[in-house]
Amino acid sequence: MRKNRRPFACPFAGPFASLMIPALGMPLAGWAQQAPSGVSDRVEITGSAIRRIEGETALPVQVLRREDIARTGATSTVDLLARLPAVQGSTQEASNVGGNSFGFAGVSVHNLGETRTLVLLNGRRLAQFGGQSLTGSAAAVDLNTIPISAIERIEILTDGASALYGSDAVAGVVNFITKRSGTDGDVTIGFSRPRDGAHEKRISASKGFGQLDADGFNLNLALAHETRTKLDSTARSFAKTGIIDFGFNGKRYRAFLGSTRGIPANVVDDDGNLVSPYFMTTGACAPQNVAVTDTASGTTSCQYDFVTELEIYPTRERSSASAALTVKLGAEHEFFADALAARSNSVSRIAPVPGVISIPAGSSLHDTYLLPLGITQDTTASYRVKDLGKRTGDDTARFYNVDFGVRGLLAGWDYDAAYGHSESDVKGSISGYPGARAFNALLESGLINPFVLAGQQSAAAQAALSAIAFKGYWDGGLSKLDTLDLRASRELAKLSAGSLLLGTGLSMQTEKFQSKPSAFAQGLLADPVAGIPADATHPADVRFGDEATSIPYSADRRAYGAFAEIVAPLAKGLEASAAVRYDKYSDVGNATTGKFTLRYSPTPSVLLRASIGSGFKAPTVPQLNASLQQFGVTSAPYDCTPALLQIAQSLNAQCRPNGTQYDQFAGGNTQLEPEKSRQGTIGIRFEPSPSLSFGADLWHVGIRDAFGQITEQEVFANPARYPGAWTRVTEVSTGITYVAFNASNQNLGKQFSTGIDFDVTGRWTTPIGRLSSQLAATYMIREQAQTQIGGPYYSALGNNAELGAVTFRWQGKVTTVLQAGDWTHTLGFNFKTGYRDALETVEVLDANGAGTGETEDVRIQVPRYYTFDWQTAWRLQKRFTLTVGLLNLFDKAPPLSLAEGGINKGQMFGYDDRYYDPRGRTLYANLSYSF
Numbered sequence: 001m002r003k004n005r006r007p008f009a010c011p012f013a014g015p016f017a018s019l020m021i022p023a024l025g026m027p028l029a030g031w032a033q034q035a036p037s038g039v040s041d042r043v044e045i046t047g048s049a050i051r052r053i054e055g056e057t058a059l060p061v062q063v064l065r066r067e068d069i070a071r072t073g074a075t076s077t078v079d080l081l082a083r084l085p086a087v088q089g090s091t092q093e094a095s096n097v098g099g100n101s102f103g104f105a106g107v108s109v110h111n112l113g114e115t116r117t118l119v120l121l122n123g124r125r126l127a128q129f130g131g132q133s134l135t136g137s138a139a140a141v142d143l144n145t146i147p148i149s150a151i152e153r154i155e156i157l158t159d160g161a162s163a164l165y166g167s168d169a170v171a172g173v174v175n176f177i178t179k180r181s182g183t184d185g186d187v188t189i190g191f192s193r194p195r196d197g198a199h200e201k202r203i204s205a206s207k208g209f210g211q212l213d214a215d216g217f218n219l220n221l222a223l224a225h226e227t228r229t230k231l232d233s234t235a236r237s238f239a240k241t242g243i244i245d246f247g248f249n250g251k252r253y254r255a256f257l258g259s260t261r262g263i264p265a266n267v268v269d270d271d272g273n274l275v276s277p278y279f280m281t282t283g284a285c286a287p288q289n290v291a292v293t294d295t296a297s298g299t300t301s302c303q304y305d306f307v308t309e310l311e312i313y314p315t316r317e318r319s320s321a322s323a324a325l326t327v328k329l330g331a332e333h334e335f336f337a338d339a340l341a342a343r344s345n346s347v348s349r350i351a352p353v354p355g356v357i358s359i360p361a362g363s364s365l366h367d368t369y370l371l372p373l374g375i376t377q378d379t380t381a382s383y384r385v386k387d388l389g390k391r392t393g394d395d396t397a398r399f400y401n402v403d404f405g406v407r408g409l410l411a412g413w414d415y416d417a418a419y420g421h422s423e424s425d426v427k428g429s430i431s432g433y434p435g436a437r438a439f440n441a442l443l444e445s446g447l448i449n450p451f452v453l454a455g456q457q458s459a460a461a462q463a464a465l466s467a468i469a470f471k472g473y474w475d476g477g478l479s480k481l482d483t484l485d486l487r488a489s490r491e492l493a494k495l496s497a498g499s500l501l502l503g504t505g506l507s508m509q510t511e512k513f514q515s516k517p518s519a520f521a522q523g524l525l526a527d528p529v530a531g532i533p534a535d536a537t538h539p540a541d542v543r544f545g546d547e548a549t550s551i552p553y554s555a556d557r558r559a560y561g562a563f564a565e566i567v568a569p570l571a572k573g574l575e576a577s578a579a580v581r582y583d584k585y586s587d588v589g590n591a592t593t594g595k596f597t598l599r600y601s602p603t604p605s606v607l608l609r610a611s612i613g614s615g616f617k618a619p620t621v622p623q624l625n626a627s628l629q630q631f632g633v634t635s636a637p638y639d640c641t642p643a644l645l646q647i648a649q650s651l652n653a654q655c656r657p658n659g660t661q662y663d664q665f666a667g668g669n670t671q672l673e674p675e676k677s678r679q680g681t682i683g684i685r686f687e688p689s690p691s692l693s694f695g696a697d698l699w700h701v702g703i704r705d706a707f708g709q710i711t712e713q714e715v716f717a718n719p720a721r722y723p724g725a726w727t728r729v730t731e732v733s734t735g736i737t738y739v740a741f742n743a744s745n746q747n748l749g750k751q752f753s754t755g756i757d758f759d760v761t762g763r764w765t766t767p768i769g770r771l772s773s774q775l776a777a778t779y780m781i782r783e784q785a786q787t788q789i790g791g792p793y794y795s796a797l798g799n800n801a802e803l804g805a806v807t808f809r810w811q812g813k814v815t816t817v818l819q820a821g822d823w824t825h826t827l828g829f830n831f832k833t834g835y836r837d838a839l840e841t842v843e844v845l846d847a848n849g850a851g852t853g854e855t856e857d858v859r860i861q862v863p864r865y866y867t868f869d870w871q872t873a874w875r876l877q878k879r880f881t882l883t884v885g886l887l888n889l890f891d892k893a894p895p896l897s898l899a900e901g902g903i904n905k906g907q908m909f910g911y912d913d914r915y916y917d918p919r920g921r922t923l924y925a926n927l928s929y930s931f
Contacts, residue, residue, distance in 0.1 A: 058577060058597035058609045060683055060697045060757065062086070062156040069151065071817065071826045073871055073885045073924060075192055075200060075226070076318075077143045077151070078105040081174070083830065085778040085812045086110060086158050086757055089805065091138065091904045092914060096314050096348050098907035100632060102131030102395040102426050102476070103314070103346030104138040109158055110753060110778070111796070111807045112171035112701060114140040116617055116675075118161070120175040121146065122324075122338055124403050124420050125165075125509065127481035131397065131426035134515075134626035135666050135709055135745060136619075137904070140168075142424065144344040145399035147320040149188065149204035150222040152179045158757060159699065160679045162615030163579040163595035166507070166561050170615040170677045170703065178338070179220045180324035183208040190883075190926035194919040195891075197231035198313045212326055212334075220324045230349070231313035233908065236918050238893045242307035242909050243290060245849065246896060248860050252845040255898050257909040258303035259637075260659050261354030261545075262289045265383035265450040266301045269375050274382070274657050276302040277369050277451055286453055292659070295853055303659065304384055307909050309351035312918050317345045333408030336418075340401045349390040350907055353433050355545035357381050357443055357450065358734045365443075369451045380734055382657070385439070385544070386454040387462060388469050391432040398425045415488040423480040427516075431471035435528050435541035436733045438468040470528045470543075475521050475550060480512040498569030507561040513621040517550035547732050548630030548663065555625040557587045559618075573601040583616075587624060588674055591616045607685040609697075617675040619707060623745045628667030630729065634712045634741060635901030637661050643719040648739035653728040656738055662716075663729045663740040666709070673705045673747050696758035704750045709743040710787045711804040712901065713838070716741075722788075749786025755779055769820030777812025798835040800862075805903045806915065808832045822876075826885075828869035832915070834862045838899040862895050865916065883926040891921035 062084075074080035081087050089111035096103050106114035106129075119126060119141035132139040157173040165173060185207035192200040204224040210217045233239045242257040260266055264278040264286055273294060278286055285291045285302035293300045320342040327335040359366050361378050370379065405418025442448045447461045457465070489503035520528040526538035534540035542549060563581035570576055577597045584590040595613030602608075638644070640655030648655050656662055683697030715725045729740045761774040784793040785803060794802040798809050814829040837860045844854040871885030894916030899905065906913050 058575070058599035059161075059611055060158045060609075060681060060699075062158065064154040064156075066152055069148065069154070070873070070883065071815070071824075071871060072828070073869055073887050074148065075190070075202060075924070077146045077148050077176070080148060080154075081107045081143065083813065084156070085776050086156065088778075088807060088811065089113060093316070093346070094313060094908070094913040094918070095904045095906050096346055096393070096395070097310060097312060097913075098348070098350045099904065100133075100393075100428075101138055101904070102129075102428050103142075103144065103316070103344060103397060104129050104131055105143045106138065106140045107143060107174055109156070109172040109174070110699070110701070110755060111780075111783070111805075112703075112753060114138075115620070116168065116170040118165055118169040118173045119143075120165075120173060121340065121401065122177055122180075122403065123175060124418065124485075125422075125481060125483055126401055127399075127422040127424045127479045128511075128513075128620065129397070129426065130424035130477040130479040130513075131395070131428070132477065132479065132513075132620065132622060133666075134622040134629075134631070134668060135743060136623050136707065139620040139622070142344070142397060142399065144318060144397065145320070145340070145342040145424070146176050147204070147222065147224040147318075147322065147342065149224040150178045150206065150320070150322045150340075152177050158697070159611060159681050160613055160615040160677060160701065161595075162593040162677070163581045163613055164563055164565065166559070166581060166583045166593075167616060167618040167674075170617050170675065170679070170701065178322060178324055178340075179206060179208070179222065180326060180336075180338070181208070181212065181218055181220070183211065183218075185931040186928060187931075188926055188928040190924065192922050192924040194231070194922040196235035197229055198919045200226060200228045200924075202226035212328060216328045218326045222322045223320070225319045226317070228313075228316040230311045230315045230347075231918065233307055233310040233312045236312070236893075236920070238896070238910050239310075239312050239908055239918055240308065242305045244896070244898070244910055245845065246860070248858055252847075252849065253842040253856070253858065254845055254851060255840060255842045256290055256292070256303070257307060257900055258290055258292070258659075259306050259351075259354055259384070260301060260303055260657060261356070261382040261384050262286070262302050262304035263384045263386045263450075263454050264302075264452060265357075265381040266303075267359065267370060267375065267381045268379045268657065269299065269373075270377050271297065273297045273299040274301040274659075275299045275373075277373055278302060280373050293853060294658075295855070304351070304354070306351035307907070309349075309390060310907055311349045312906075312908050312913065314346045314348035316347075319343050329406065329408070332410070333406060335404070335406050337404035338402070340399070342399045344397045344399075346393075346395050348393045348395075351390065352384050352386040352388055353391050353545045354382070354384040355436070355439070356731065356734055357383055357440065364446055365449070365451065380736070381450055382660075383450040385434065385465070387457050387465055388432050388434065392430065394429040394431070396427050396429075399423070413488045413490045415486070417486045418484075420483040421481070423478065425476070425478050427476040428474050429472055430474040431469070433470050433546075434465065434468040434544045435470065436544040436547060437539065437541040438527070438529075439544045440733055442468065468529060470520065472520075473518050475518060476516045478512075478514045478516060480510075482510045484508045492566075495569055497571050497574070500569070501567040503565040503567075505563050507559075509559050510556060511559070511621055512554070512556040514554040515550070515552050515622070515626070517552055521550045522552065523549035542732050544733065546633065547729075548632060551627040551629045553622075553626050553668075555621045557585060557621060559583060559585045575599045585618055587621075588618050588672070591674060591676075605687045608683070609685075610680070610682040612680040613678075615677040615679065617677070619672040619674065619745070622668060623707065624668050624670055624672060626666075626668035628665060628744065630740075631664045631666035631743065633661040634664055634716075635661075635905060636712070637900075638716045641719070644716065644739070647719045647723075647726050651726060651728045651739055653737045653739040663738065664712075664743055665727050665729075665740055666743045666745070669745040672707050672745055675703055675705050675707060677701055677703045691763045693761045694759070696756060698754075698756050700752070700754045702750070702752045705747040706749060706751050706785070707745055707747050709745065710748070711802065711903070712741060712743070713804055714787055714802050747789065749789045749791060751785035752782060753780070754782040756781065766818075769818050769823075771816070771818050773814065773816040775812065775814050777810060780807055780809050783807050798833065800835055800838045800897075800899055800912075801859075803903075804901070804905075806835050806912075808835065808915075822874060824873040826869075826871040826873075828871075829866065830869070831866040832864065834864045834895070836860075837862050837897050840898040840900070842898070860896065860898060862897055862912075865892070865895055867892050879930050881928045881930070883928070885924050887922040887924065888917070888920055893920065894918065
């Protein structure tokens with residue numbers, strides 16, 4: 001939708017529903033900021049603009065209080081939210097391993113996406129991640145910036161809330177609420193210790209000062225620091241290699257994920273086949289390489305098992321400081337201020353840099369190694385510079401946020417006015433990469449020999465390699481958000497069934513984003529190590545193995561919003577509410593959204609509720625404004641099929657050799673329309689006795705004009721179907737022009753999701769203590785999405801295929817707590833259903849486990865997965881509490897997956913790091929001192 005176009009309205013029609021599961025057995029009451037002491041006992045509910053008596057609402061709100069968070073054993077907000085049944089599709093920390101995500105981790109409600117899940121801190125917006133990509137990935141709040149130790153509670157609204165909050169709240173709202181009252185103090189030290197890596201140490205402290213009523217102020221301070229070590233792939237049997245033997249449908253197979261860019265190098269022979277001179281000479285491949293024979297030509301290449309080099313969980317260090325100040329301004333008003341500063345550093349390492357180099361006929365290398373093997377023409381070699389060591393990404397994200405304002409009662413209005421500023425500054429440094437031209441110069445000088453084993457380069461060659469290895473800042477970004485808002489609510493009239501309430505508000509926000517690629521990343525340096533700029537006589541160098549150059553850009557926009565909500569008691573136990581919001585963006589026009597809810601409680605033990613509404617999601621600033629540029633490589637290698645070869649030839653380009661990743665391009669699109677949604681929920685709460693409660697919410701979300709990128713799996717499987725998804729790139733190191741994948745932003749069509757969130761809770765008094773148990777789960781009924789306007793619908797529901805991701809049919813948790821005197825024991829049971837994996841080509845094995853040379857396309861069934869967690873908390877005395885627990889009690893390994901790529905998937909093979917934690921059984925302990 002373009003600027004100055006008429007507003008779009010989003011009336012809801014069709015099936016609707018939305019289901020809530022109160023997390024961890026907690027009641028459904030949700031609220032955000034406490035009203036001024038002595039002024040009102042009303043509170044603001046997440047998803048509503050009106051302050052009211054605490055109680056169940058017409059919308060499904062899950063609440064996690066501080067004690068519930070502690071019982072999960074989670075040590076970060078990232079781990080905590082990943083355990084919730086309603087959360088699917090979130091980016092995990094492991095995706096940073098080779099994924100260029102700058103360490104980002106987010107939250108996605110119902111697998112609708114992180115960019116459609118609004119994250120708030122104390123009810124207010126935060127700046128999006130400064131390391132977000134131009135395709136929209138990571139364009140959300142980074143959970144690493146929110147310290148778990150400072151959280152008083154978390155409220156999760158699992159229904160759209162655009163009518164109150166505007167853009168980004170299509171899937172729901174996650175509201176983190178920090179401590180802001182009391183004078184208690186707390187110091188906690190702890191550790192977590194999985195086997196052979198990913199060890200954590202942490203310390204946190206908080207203290208409150210001043211009684212608001214007695215002293216006229218309250219100040220709460222919190223500090224936290226934690227560190228974590230790396231976890232190598234070789235420390236886990238399910239992740240240690242790209243060679244996997246497995247059985248399926250009564251047959252034995254071998255799957256292999258490797259790289260044609262090995263050491264020693266593979267080359268292209270005179271017939272265009274990829275061959276290994278080392279294998280042709282010795283009859284075997286070098287260590288860490290696997291012989292792969294082309295059945296059509298009979299030639300053999302040696303492919304590198306790069307999975308053995310991965311660190312599947314990155315090292316991490318996080319620090320944070322927060323403050324919350326409240327000052328009374330007379331009897332009915334108060335000043336408040338909240339501040340948060342956080343720093344997160346993540347270091348990930350992957351296999352040494354691979355690349356393609358030219359070997360001209362007549363050169364010393366050609367005459368010595370290739371001519372005797374019958375290779376007479378100019379050729380290219382696929383090589384991995386292992387003597388430089390692993391590629392390393394060292395990413396630092398700094399986050400700052402401050403909000404201040406006044407609130408209270410004025411002329412009968414309960415008001416809240418505030419200004420907020422937040423920014424996310426992300427810097428990514430790299431090492432282990434030489435410049436492509438610098439490396440080619442060493443190759444032409446005869447110093448570097450790509451046909452010898454790792455460690456066999458001469459001392460002079462090794463010194464020369466070290467001299468051209470770049471180490472330093474590579475890329476990053478800065479995201480800023482300024483907000484100004486005014487909210488107010490009041491009672492309009494007393495009706496026979498209760499009070500008629502009105503809430504209203506105005507908001508203004510300014511977003512700014514600046515990409516900050518280094519001069520090396522922009523391709524502006526002739527000598528990246530020395531920092532010498534390129535000029536007419538000294539051409540620019542680019543990164544060897546990934547010649548993509550970044551184009552810096554910056555943009556900003558303003559948005560204005562106004563909303564109103566009214567709550568009307570229609571009869572005893574029956575209440576209706578209606579809300580409407582108008583938003584105007586300086587770059588994508590305006591939008592009008594609305595919501596209508598009903599809440600009916602015929603008896604104190606039964607609550608029926610329903611909602612219907614519309615929403616929208618504005619494209620991010622980078623999605624609209626970024627220049628078209630190279631954007632890394634595809635996540636998986638692809639063969640040159642006849643259809644792809646035809647596309648390449650139409651562009652006067654070549655295919656990459658079989659089994660090779662392709663260059664990828666992406667860019668902004670000023671013609672992107674905002675996403676529009678229609679959604680609804682219908683739910684029930686039933687509490688026949690104080691010891692038993694049940695809740696269920698059926699929800700539905702329909703989205704049109706969904707923006708994103710067609711997945712690489714779909715495009716490479718059907719090249720002719722997507723003629724606009726192709727471009728070309730000329731490689732600096734070889735001068736060859738290859739076909740490349742264009743993954744630019746576009747509106748893809750429609751998608752629909754329907755599911756049920758439910759919970760059952762029981763509480764009993766036993767001779768040994770108080771016992772409670774809750775089942776909380778999400779059942780997905782329907783999920784369909786188009787990859788282009790008017791195209792066919794695909795589903796990720798139990799299916800890892802066309803959409804490059806999985807939605808689990810069932811996902812849930814059973815939590816049982818026994819409280820006996822000074823002891824609290826918690827047993828958790830986590831489960832999720834299986835799914836059909838991606839289609840992969842694998843080798844058939846004979847009865848003795850030897851390869852036959854035959855291949856088949858298979859889709860294995862990934863089985864259901866479940867784990868148990870245990871925790872015991874002992875109150876040693878009044879001030880000390882010792883908590884000890886085991887996550888994944890029985891050390892259950894992730895199930896086998898052969899998926900090679902997909903949305904937010906890292907480089908790991910043998911399991912899917914998006915859905916399963918590789919750390920295994922983890923012992924943890926925390927000692928807390930309260931004062």
